[in-house]
Amino acid sequence: MSEERRKAIGTILEAGFQMESDAFKALMEISSMGHLDPLVKEVLRVAGTVEPRPASISRDLVLRAAEHLDLSGKTLETDHSGLGHGRRFAEDLESRLEVVSDPTGKLGTTGSFDDFLRYFRSRFDKMSLLFRQRMDTRNAGTISDALSGGSNGRGRFICMVLDKRERGDRIFLTVDDYEDEATVLVGRQNPTVYEIARKIVRDQVIYIQARKSTGPLLVAESIVLPEIPDRKPAHANEEIYAALVSDVHVGSKVFLEEEFRRVLSWLKGDIGTPNQRDVAERVKYVLIGGDLVDGIGVYPRQEVDLAVPDIYEQYRLAAKFVSEIPEYMDVVLIPGNHDAVRQALPQPAIPKDFAGPVYDSRKITSLGDPAEVRLHGVHFLLYHGTSLMDILSGVPGLDYQRPVEVMEYQLRARHLSPEYGKMTPIGPEQEDFLVVERVPDVFTSGHIHVSGAGVYRGTTIVNSGAWQGQTDYQKRMGLIPKPGILPVVNLKTLDVKMINFQ
Numbered sequence: 001m002s003e004e005r006r007k008a009i010g011t012i013l014e015a016g017f018q019m020e021s022d023a024f025k026a027l028m029e030i031s032s033m034g035h036l037d038p039l040v041k042e043v044l045r046v047a048g049t050v051e052p053r054p055a056s057i058s059r060d061l062v063l064r065a066a067e068h069l070d071l072s073g074k075t076l077e078t079d080h081s082g083l084g085h086g087r088r089f090a091e092d093l094e095s096r097l098e099v100v101s102d103p104t105g106k107l108g109t110t111g112s113f114d115d116f117l118r119y120f121r122s123r124f125d126k127m128s129l130l131f132r133q134r135m136d137t138r139n140a141g142t143i144s145d146a147l148s149g150g151s152n153g154r155g156r157f158i159c160m161v162l163d164k165r166e167r168g169d170r171i172f173l174t175v176d177d178y179e180d181e182a183t184v185l186v187g188r189q190n191p192t193v194y195e196i197a198r199k200i201v202r203d204q205v206i207y208i209q210a211r212k213s214t215g216p217l218l219v220a221e222s223i224v225l226p227e228i229p230d231r232k233p234a235h236a237n238e239e240i241y242a243a244l245v246s247d248v249h250v251g252s253k254v255f256l257e258e259e260f261r262r263v264l265s266w267l268k269g270d271i272g273t274p275n276q277r278d279v280a281e282r283v284k285y286v287l288i289g290g291d292l293v294d295g296i297g298v299y300p301r302q303e304v305d306l307a308v309p310d311i312y313e314q315y316r317l318a319a320k321f322v323s324e325i326p327e328y329m330d331v332v333l334i335p336g337n338h339d340a341v342r343q344a345l346p347q348p349a350i351p352k353d354f355a356g357p358v359y360d361s362r363k364i365t366s367l368g369d370p371a372e373v374r375l376h377g378v379h380f381l382l383y384h385g386t387s388l389m390d391i392l393s394g395v396p397g398l399d400y401q402r403p404v405e406v407m408e409y410q411l412r413a414r415h416l417s418p419e420y421g422k423m424t425p426i427g428p429e430q431e432d433f434l435v436v437e438r439v440p441d442v443f444t445s446g447h448i449h450v451s452g453a454g455v456y457r458g459t460t461i462v463n464s465g466a467w468q469g470q471t472d473y474q475k476r477m478g479l480i481p482k483p484g485i486l487p488v489v490n491l492k493t494l495d496v497k498m499i500n501f502q
């Protein structure tokens with residue numbers, strides 16, 4: 001073994017990874033023309049982005065690293081031959097985009113007491129319906145039945161959590177339904193129930209089976225979350241892709257303009273390895289999940305983070321980028337908390353007053369947040385993710401660097417912002433648009449600027465990361481983003497490719 005090879009293996013082992021034999025072979029083959037050192041560096045960088053951290057370097061990981069290096073190789077960037085400049089696969093395919101739900105035009109709370117009452121009733125009714133459709137929870141009674149002893153001193157009911165207190169190893173949930181209120185005790189002697197209770201937050205709607213104790217106290221025997229059923233998701237018949245962009249933050253000093261331009265070049269077929277160009281050819285949909293611009297006055301002292309302090313100019317610049325997305329692709333846009341639209345969820349589509357230049361730049365389907373679309377038969381739930389930080393701070397065991405688990409929590413709770421009124425503004429509309437009524441095949445968010453993908457009970461979960469480097473604000477908050485990675489969903493298999501443009 002040459003000294004260079006020995007050194008490369010040493011570097012990988014020192015970084016704490018084992019090396020699979022296939023991976024070693026691939027590493028040697030690919031680097032036979034040189035470039036071993038940069039390849040090893042890229043392998044370690046890619047391995048560092050995988051969740052959970054792998055124990056060993058696989059062949060697949062080496063190939064991915066090699067692809068990234070190709071992408072940034074100057075020779076490929078200027079290679080305009082071959083793929084990408086004839087008719088492209090997605091160009092000849094008819095678009096199949098249907099809007100399933102959109103809050104735009106349906107909003108209008110005045111914030112009165114009655115509106116709050118109606119909002120929480122809508123939440124309770126929608127969630128109750130989910131429980132009533134399930135075999136194991138359809139026969140729920142009421143809190144009042146349980147308090148009066150139910151059958152054999154036990155009762156089963158659907159309730160909303162009004163309050164949660166933890167005292168030592170006991171959790172007390174104050175719950176109510178339309179008629180009554182009760183306190184439910186969860187003790188550690190039932191570890192399964194205790195673990196569920198630890199992760200429950202105020203305002204969540206749950207199903208409880210409880211035994212009557214003294215006075216208005218009930219002791220929980222089981223707690224059931226609304227959950228999504230385990231099932232086979234729908235898929236497209238053709239191999240066609242949706243690219244998930246979010247949190248572009250045009251106007252920010254740390255907008256990753258160069259990386260984002262490379263995404264546009266890749267979509268146009270101008271750059272990429274042969275494999276990546278094959279995928280680009282088949283991209284039919286581009287979904288923009290909010291925070292298209294950095295906005296103004298979104299957080300204290302934002303002005304120091306802005307390169308473009310004018311919101312109109314930010315959208316004018318954004319329009320230039322959006323106009324470069326090939327014409328035959330369908331673009332869907334929803335707002336985020338940095339966009340120029342009401343901040344309370346659900347948000348309507350970004351108004352023309354601000355985003356006019358974006359709408360004039362090409363055909364765009366502009367929807368509110370959250371919204372649902374069907375793309376080639378695949379049901380997408382699009383949500384910017386404004387509540388993700390609240391869920392992270394309120395639920396034990398979740399981690400900012402693992403966005404998929406936070407989104408899995410939302411699916412299990414069947415609600416995008418289970419706890420009302422922390423940092424997430426929610427408009428008390430007549431209807432709770434944040435209940436996950438229909439089970440999506442793909443659930444996508446952004447907002448926390450950390451990309452990730454996974455599958456939960458048949459639903460593909462994707463967080464689309466960001467195109468903004470670390471802001472001073474994030475530095476102060478100790479948040480480390482993972483930008484510059486584009487998730488691309490294969491609508492035939494629902495597999496997600498993470499293409500690194502860094």
Ligand SMILES: [Fe+2]
Binds near residue numbers: 448
């Ligand atoms: Fe963002």
Ligand SMILES: [Fe+2]
Binds near residue numbers: 338384447448
């Ligand atoms: Fe955001």
